[in-house]
Amino acid sequence: MTDGPMTDHELPDQPAVPEEHRRLSRDLRYWALVLRSFWGLSPLRVSALVVATALTAAVPATGIWLTAQAVQAVVDAVLHVPGALDRLTPATAGLVALAVAEHVVSSMSQYLNSLLQLEFSAKIGEQVMVKGTRMDLSAYENPEAYDRLQRALRESGSGTAFEVFEEMMRTLTSLASLVTVSWVLFTWNTWIALAILLAPLPALAAHVVFSKQGYAIEYHRAQDRRRAFYYQDLTTTDTSYKEVKLYQLGPYFVDRYRALVQGFFRVDRSLARRRHGWSAALGLVSVACSAGALVFALRSTAGNGKLGELAGYLQALGAVHAAATGLLLGVATLYQNTLFTGNLFDYLSLPEGGITGGSRPFPRRLTHGIEFQDVTFRYPGTETTALDRLSCFIPADTCCALVGSNGAGKSTVVKLLARLYEPNSGRILIDGVPIEEYDTDDLQRNIGVVFQDFIRYEMPVRHNIGFGHLDDLGDDDRIRVAAQASGADEFVDQLPGRYDTTLGRRFEGGHQLSGGQWQKIALARAFLRDAPVAVLDEPTAAIDPEAEADIFGQLRTICSQATSLVVSHRFSTVRIADKILVVEGGRLIEEGSHEELLSLGGTYAYLFRLQADAYLPEATA
Numbered sequence: 001m002t003d004g005p006m007t008d009h010e011l012p013d014q015p016a017v018p019e020e021h022r023r024l025s026r027d028l029r030y031w032a033l034v035l036r037s038f039w040g041l042s043p044l045r046v047s048a049l050v051v052a053t054a055l056t057a058a059v060p061a062t063g064i065w066l067t068a069q070a071v072q073a074v075v076d077a078v079l080h081v082p083g084a085l086d087r088l089t090p091a092t093a094g095l096v097a098l099a100v101a102e103h104v105v106s107s108m109s110q111y112l113n114s115l116l117q118l119e120f121s122a123k124i125g126e127q128v129m130v131k132g133t134r135m136d137l138s139a140y141e142n143p144e145a146y147d148r149l150q151r152a153l154r155e156s157g158s159g160t161a162f163e164v165f166e167e168m169m170r171t172l173t174s175l176a177s178l179v180t181v182s183w184v185l186f187t188w189n190t191w192i193a194l195a196i197l198l199a200p201l202p203a204l205a206a207h208v209v210f211s212k213q214g215y216a217i218e219y220h221r222a223q224d225r226r227r228a229f230y231y232q233d234l235t236t237t238d239t240s241y242k243e244v245k246l247y248q249l250g251p252y253f254v255d256r257y258r259a260l261v262q263g264f265f266r267v268d269r270s271l272a273r274r275r276h277g278w279s280a281a282l283g284l285v286s287v288a289c290s291a292g293a294l295v296f297a298l299r300s301t302a303g304n305g306k307l308g309e310l311a312g313y314l315q316a317l318g319a320v321h322a323a324a325t326g327l328l329l330g331v332a333t334l335y336q337n338t339l340f341t342g343n344l345f346d347y348l349s350l351p352e353g354g355i356t357g358g359s360r361p362f363p364r365r366l367t368h369g370i371e372f373q374d375v376t377f378r379y380p381g382t383e384t385t386a387l388d389r390l391s392c393f394i395p396a397d398t399c400c401a402l403v404g405s406n407g408a409g410k411s412t413v414v415k416l417l418a419r420l421y422e423p424n425s426g427r428i429l430i431d432g433v434p435i436e437e438y439d440t441d442d443l444q445r446n447i448g449v450v451f452q453d454f455i456r457y458e459m460p461v462r463h464n465i466g467f468g469h470l471d472d473l474g475d476d477d478r479i480r481v482a483a484q485a486s487g488a489d490e491f492v493d494q495l496p497g498r499y500d501t502t503l504g505r506r507f508e509g510g511h512q513l514s515g516g517q518w519q520k521i522a523l524a525r526a527f528l529r530d531a532p533v534a535v536l537d538e539p540t541a542a543i544d545p546e547a548e549a550d551i552f553g554q555l556r557t558i559c560s561q562a563t564s565l566v567v568s569h570r571f572s573t574v575r576i577a578d579k580i581l582v583v584e585g586g587r588l589i590e591e592g593s594h595e596e597l598l599s600l601g602g603t604y605a606y607l608f609r610l611q612a613d614a615y616l617p618e619a620t621a
């Protein structure tokens with residue numbers, strides 16, 4: 001994919017709307033999903049809305065008929081036709097009653113609509129969140145899947161699903177209005193009825209065609225839109241500000257953004273030109289048709305003297321135009337919004353968490369250990385082999401270190417152990433039992449992981465640590481003990497609200513921490529978990545040497561109570577491990593204790609000496 005936006009040249013004449021989206025059956029499925037969602041919110045309100053819709057639909061035809069009756073009664077009264085005034089009174093009363101009823105029903109519909117909209121937007125946001133928690137990690141790490149997720153998120157906030165529901169109701173109303181008005185008109189004169197009914201069609205056909213194209217453009221633009229947002233993000237967030245400023249990257253990102261947005265504009269402008277050109281041209285055909293209907297109606301009335309019907313035709317011209325416009329715009333908007341809403345419902349109906357486990361509870365303490373047997377793994381959608389028949393053993397109640405150069409596969413080992421991915425081949429055994437036999441939730445509850453890119457929750461310290469074990473959120477003692485273990489207690493005690501101080505800058509009163517302090521908080525979170533398996537991916541990277549020494553002491557304590565895996569580039573951390581596993585290119589190349597590996601004189605010894613020399617050049621000279 002190039003970095004430039006889609007240009008006019010790349011835009012196909014017949015846009016490549018994905019095949020799936022062309023199918024009516026698919027749209028019907030989305031409509032059914034929309035209806036089911038709204039019905040689920042409140043069957044009573046939806047039923048009331050359907051009744052209101054039916055009543056609204058009957059208004060134009062009733063109005064036309066009553067107007068014709070009233071006008072004819074007036075004409076007859078002027079001509080002194082007997083009984084004319086008797087017909088005028090009920091027709092007038094009917095028109096008044098109709099106006100009142102229309103007002104009441106329309107107010108009620110608006111109220112019901114706004115309630116449903118509020119309920120739906122609250123509910124759908126929650127559903128998207130819940131779904132996000134149930135998706136596999138691959139949905140976040142694979143660009144295509146991530147795009148889909150972003151589109152769904154956009155739809156959940158944009159209200160298009162509600163518009164689909166609203167349009168469905170409006171389309172039904174317009175359709176029913178057209179049918180009832182046609183019925184009245186056809187009873188008067190077939191040709192006039194046909195002319196009136198067909199008049200709006202040409203002008204609106206263009207809208208349907210161009211809505212499809214509009215959608216196709218947006219659909220294919222998803223990546224570029226995301227890129228544009230990304231450039232915006234880089235120039236407007238606190239985390240990127242310093243580097244963007246000092247490297248003077250601002251103008252570059254603005255230029256990239258501008259190039260993308262101008263590309264969007266060019267394509268949109270071209271579409272707008274064609275859309276409006278065609279609409280104007282076809283609109284003329286509609287105007288001609290309406291004029292023809294008017295001429296017919298006038299001539300016919302001149303012949304038969306039915307002025308009541310003429311009044312009905314004149315009113316019908318407006319009513320049919322409104323209903324047909326409502327219908328076709330409704331269908332076009334419905335079509336477009338259905339496609340967008342499809343993103344949301346497709347996402348909500350994606351298969352959840354392909355990684356399923358068995359029912360075996362995870363052991364409270366390992367007795368044998370963790371074993372990778374010939375494990376091979378490729379990230380979904382890639383050809384790179386991240387782990388290549390990796391075999392290694394982490395004995396129970398020991399502290400193992402995983403070392404290797406960048407991209408060697410260390411974090412991938414952590415992800416497989418935490419069941420965020422499944423190996424393509426090979427087995428992972430925990431206490432001799434294949435990992436997939438354990439209940440996945442239980443397994444994940446029993447692994448305390450500190451990821452390299454741990455989360456900095458912009459919430460109080462208590463939550464930042466308490467999230468390690470939610471049940472302990474209110475247990476001050478346990479939270480403090482965990483903070484002591486990671487060395488976080490010292491600076492937390494200096495914070496204005498201590499454990500209730502909000503961290504980060506996003507929210508009012510927030511207190512920003514240094515990188516190392518955040519890391520200590522993340523460690524405290526893992527310590528609180530008190531899990532039988534502890535995995536620390538670069539646990540001390542941002543921590544000062546003094547604190548590091550303290551944390552090592554704690555790590556030793558943890559290691560004596562849990563089976564631990566420490567991923568680190570710092571050999572001062574690594575050397576405390578009982579066993580060190582050296583990986584390269586996704587394979588285990590060396591293993592043993594620090595001393596054993598040093599005497600082996602292989603990769604580990606080389607890397608260790610490299611680092612030690614950097615610290616103590618004279619000592620090792």
Ligand SMILES: Nc1ncnc2c1ncn2[C@@H]1O[C@H](COP(=O)(O)OP(=O)(O)OP(=O)(O)O)[C@@H](O)[C@H]1O
Nearest residue numbers: 141379382384386405406407408409410411412413
């Ligand atoms: N989400 C991903 N999608 C595709 N490939 C990935 C993904 N994450 C890692 N890889 C690839 O898998 C291989 C192993 O990556 P991994 O992150 O496990 O290395 P690592 O040893 O932890 O590296 P580092 O020391 O830099 O953290 C690398 O070739 C990397 O490019």
